[in-house]
Amino acid sequence: MTHIAVIGAGFAGLTAIRTLRKLDKAIDITLISPKAELHYLPSTIWIPSGLRTREDVIIPLANFLTRMNVNFKAAKVTGLKDNGRTIETDQGTVTSDGVIIASGGQFIKKLPGIEHALTPCEGVEVAEQIRDRLKALQGGTIAIGFAGNPNEPTAMRGGPMFEFLFGIDTLLRQQGRRDAFKLVFFSPAEKPGNRLGEKAVESLLAEMDKRGIERHLGHKMQGFEANKVKTEGGEFAADLILFMPGITGNSWFNNSELPRSAGGLIQADKHCKVAGFDKVYVAGDSGSFPGPDWMPKQAHMADLQAEAAAKNLLAEFKGTPANHTFKVELMCIVDSNEKGMLVRRTESGSTVLPYCRALHWAKRGFEKIYLQKYR
Structure with missing residues (x-):
């Protein structure tokens, strides 16, 4: 049976799993992450005010993984070898026929006194x-x-x-x-x-x-x-x-032959495929993708990239064209605890809706709908 490994339990990793399972009920999937939890970071902005607590924004994934029929490996990835077929972790190795890297990035903490x-x-x-x-x-x-x-x-x-x-x-x-x-x-x-x-x-x-x-x-x-x-x-x-x-690549990238951008991220094409690697894809903050310099990679954009990556990886296994791309779209509500401002930007233009209470509640409503997929 074909085995796909997904690295990371954030937006991109979990969206990749949902897409893979929707398109193929039989494929074997393993999620590799330190914990079987989704940390919904967009809502941490409400923790200082008490609108949210850690219990509200840390979602256990046991039910989701059972529904998706996904194996879970509780481990930290430490490297990648054998052209992507072997994933090294602090809990042993994982072999797979294809990989989607969605492990995020790490913050550049070089400033004195940071x-x-x-x-x-x-x-x-x-x-x-x-x-x-x-x-x-x-x-x-x-x-x-x-x-x-x-x-x-x-x-x-x-x-x-x-x-x-x-x-x-x-x-x-x-x-x-x-x-x-x-x-x-x-x-x-x-x-x-x-x-x-x-x-x-x-x-x-x-x-x-x-x-x-x-x-x-x-x-x-x-x-x-x-x-x-x-x-x-x-x-x-x-x-x-x-x-x-700013953000750069994870330290484990250094223990691999993955191609890197000038900023230290994994170099990918418009199909989210890692350059020079067979059946290895990347989505979200881990990757460097072609596109405008305002293009985001987190949250909504990570979801769109993960969908493309999952579809293309399955297409490769099936011998069909792996030509899915992702829409470049920045979509967010900049919240203030009681009001929100909507910003949407695409390659054809941008829209800004001014601060109002309805957009604050829209952001909270989106949170509820999004997290329901994983509860």
Whole structure:
């Protein structure tokens, strides 16, 4: 029986499994991940305010894997060899006839003193630390910012930082404490969020002005100290620092012959196939794909890439053309804990719907519908 291994239990990995099983009821599938859990990171923005807890955003996958008839290997991948046929893990090797790599990326933590900053998208535990630090603070400066991978324009996480920024502002206002704090948004980009489109940037900056949030933009990062953000354009004090660095490839990629982009990600074509490898595909943050420099890879985009990867891998086994591609689409709701702004961008244009309460509830509704697939 043909055996496919899927590496990673995030958006791309689980969408790949659903697509594979929908198209082939008999194929043997193994999921390799440290835990049989989906960590729904888009909702961690609501943990500091108490709208969500870890139990709300960590979804056990036992029921899903049983329904999908998927084997589970609890392990961390450490390498790939034999042209992709052998996956090395800290719990032994896994052999397969085809592989879909969806193990995400890792944050570039090279700035001096970066240990003094919290990186929100690292997961639930960090979101809980932000919640607890906010509770303990009586006042002061909160600095929130992000940077990218200079060699991989698409490898960044800007959207969530706007959500933490506006969400914290909303929370402090609801608590009657906003006057005791200064919020500063910082980024080496002069127009942060430019990947969302010009209209979106204008709306985000206008929202900062409306909320009295200061900005420190257009200056290359130099590093951090325990209570300080340092840039080439000056430094400023901060009692709490949230910073999202750029993303590069997982360390286990180094223990493989996988082709890498300049930014350290796995080089793939428009069909999500890894260049030079037989029946090895990649989706989401792990890969570097052809497309516009604003193209995202996480969440919705990872789902679209995973569908294409799964369809093409099965096509190869069946001897049919593996020519499925993915639509390039940026779709997100930038939330503020009580309102949301919708941003949709495609190669034909962009749409921005201004902040309103209905979009906040739409984001919560999407969460419920999406997670129902895995409960």
